[in-house]
Amino acid sequence: MSALEVENLGFAYGAREALQGVGFRTAPGRFTALLGPNGAGKSTLIAQLTRLYELQRGDIRVAGFSLRERPREALRRLGVVFQQSTLDLDLTVEQNLRYHAALHGMPRVVANERIAQELQRQHLAERGRSKVRELNGGHRRRVEIARALLHKPSLLLLDEASAGLDPASRRALNEHVRALCRTEGMSVLWTTHLLDEVQADDDLLILDRGRLVAQGRAGELSAPDGDLERTFTRLTDNPVAA
Numbered sequence: 001m002s003a004l005e006v007e008n009l010g011f012a013y014g015a016r017e018a019l020q021g022v023g024f025r026t027a028p029g030r031f032t033a034l035l036g037p038n039g040a041g042k043s044t045l046i047a048q049l050t051r052l053y054e055l056q057r058g059d060i061r062v063a064g065f066s067l068r069e070r071p072r073e074a075l076r077r078l079g080v081v082f083q084q085s086t087l088d089l090d091l092t093v094e095q096n097l098r099y100h101a102a103l104h105g106m107p108r109v110v111a112n113e114r115i116a117q118e119l120q121r122q123h124l125a126e127r128g129r130s131k132v133r134e135l136n137g138g139h140r141r142r143v144e145i146a147r148a149l150l151h152k153p154s155l156l157l158l159d160e161a162s163a164g165l166d167p168a169s170r171r172a173l174n175e176h177v178r179a180l181c182r183t184e185g186m187s188v189l190w191t192t193h194l195l196d197e198v199q200a201d202d203d204l205l206i207l208d209r210g211r212l213v214a215q216g217r218a219g220e221l222s223a224p225d226g227d228l229e230r231t232f233t234r235l236t237d238n239p240v241a242a
């Protein structure tokens, strides 16, 4: 079964078409990059995936559950790290995670166990008692990943998760999430407008002006010369983002 299936998705803001006939599947245990220049429709797609916006045309399935027919089951299998951080800077890492677990009705004993496991997995075990304000940007993002994974979703969605980080932290975060796929079999959808966050072995989706213009293994899409930047520019008519 696919980790995520998007079927003939269409969305318009009034008369303005933001997504048209978008369809793809992502494989379990894989790092899938959704790449597109500004305005391509990435945020609109994410907003529908997370049910911030109602679906207009088409459907989305998470681990086989349709967002139209079984929205609760679908959302339960989805963990999301949004572009804008929603951590409370004046609470500790553990307090932030406990608060989230309580909001989701997780019994306290279960929550404490899951929090300890997740902090370990995100290499943050020593930072549980630190205030979020004391952490650097990369660590804060990893706290958000821990939080997104508390309810054990099968798909982790990261929306421009590296935005605002310096280049070294950006690379480290990207590597960290790849390692979750490799060693833990996590399915990931990573949206970005930055080509250097894509590697040859990734499954790649390229979105441009509301349409999916390419999908496949990144290394194959950039053949014959292996130059993904040239492929991206050709497909989207867009000079590459810095």
Ligand SMILES: Nc1ncnc2c1ncn2[C@@H]1O[C@H](COP(=O)(O)OP(=O)(O)OP(=O)(O)O)[C@@H](O)[C@H]1O
Residues within 6 Å of the ligand: 013, 016, 017, 018, 036, 037, 038, 039, 040, 041, 042, 043, 044, 045, 193
């Ligand atoms: N609230 C809105 N009202 C009208 N048009 C919108 C609205 N939000 C987005 N759009 C338009 O829909 C299209 C897709 O925008 P969207 O924000 O989904 O793209 P994006 O790929 O996420 O870009 P960015 O990285 O800049 O956020 C763009 O043409 C945008 O101008």
